[in-house]
Amino acid sequence: MGVRLFSEPFDPWSVVRERERGLPMEKLGAASVFVGRMRDFNAAQEIRGMFLEHYPGMTERELERIVAEAESRWPSITCEVAHRVGSIDPADTLVLVAVWSAHRVAARDACAEILERLKHEAPFWKRERLSDGSERWVENNTPGT
């Protein structure tokens, strides 16, 4: 299991490549990778930047719990989860969920499950900075569509 928080911009593909160097890739026929980036629009308004607050200690514990529960539901998987915190610019990567498995179904389903649980359970809060300089807290995650 790998769970990491980044307070500076990170390259999700480097994280994936770095993790794969330590994995038995000849046994892992499938990888499912989700990368979430910051948009420059939300709720019909232009967004200039964002601050992502978290709960040091609990955030890491929650991510580890979510991954551990996925690993117990799909015992064949290997996971890497990374999330940004702090001041964020549009196009920065916010979240990476990567799941490796022998076969595609476990990798794909576990990746989707970890992401949805992260969005509903892990303590992160977004405060957006709008083009007029004002700020607003995001009250809800967007639906999954």
Next chain:
Amino acid sequence: MTINVQYFARLREDLGRDGDQVAATEGIDTVADLWRHLHREAPPPRLMVAVNQSHARLDSAIADGDEVAFFPPVTGG
């Protein structure tokens, strides 16, 4: 000994402080009791809570020395 209360995100800004220290006294048995003791009103709708950095509920029991966090719905990912 005390109960260490923390607030996050919009709730922290609305309340104007990071947290509170509460002396553990009789009558504060649950998370909801703690909120009413501190704020003299019922917990607001959609309030989330953690006890010792694990998700909890308003009817979860609390004890001396606990870390209790209140926060709005989470919006990560």
